[in-house]
Amino acid sequence: MTVSRVFTLLEVWVVTRLIGLPIDFLDALMLESLTGAIRGAIFVVPVGIGVQESAFVLLGALFGWPAEAMLAISLATRGRGSRSPFPVSSAGRSSRAGPLSADSGGLARRTARPTQISFRPGPG
DSSP, rough: HHHHHHHHHHHHHHHHTTOOOOOOOHHHHHHHHHHHHHHHTTTSSOOOOOOHHHHHHHHHHHHHHHHHHHHHHHHHHHHHHOOSSSSSSSSOOOGGGGGOOOTTTTHHHHHHOOOOOOOOOOOO
């Protein structure tokens, strides 16, 4: 088990304790392992939107844990990740783009120019 998996496991266990769901360390290991397996099996969903949350709620239902608690655990563990669950970052645009206002032409400066393609028939 890698160090990151151990920290993720500890994070799940601590979050369950903080929200008042007393599960032991082996249950947290089982929960994190099965959730990881489900995330890996459903890799076709872009950025895994909803997969982790659905996996936690499904496993919680199987083991008799409340759906609200499982969703809270899922959102708490997703919040520490470096990737946003949404494809568009809320941080905004890059600082290289310059000011973006209608009168300064910032939008026109940031848009891509269409490539001109000409078709020339070959000989014969």
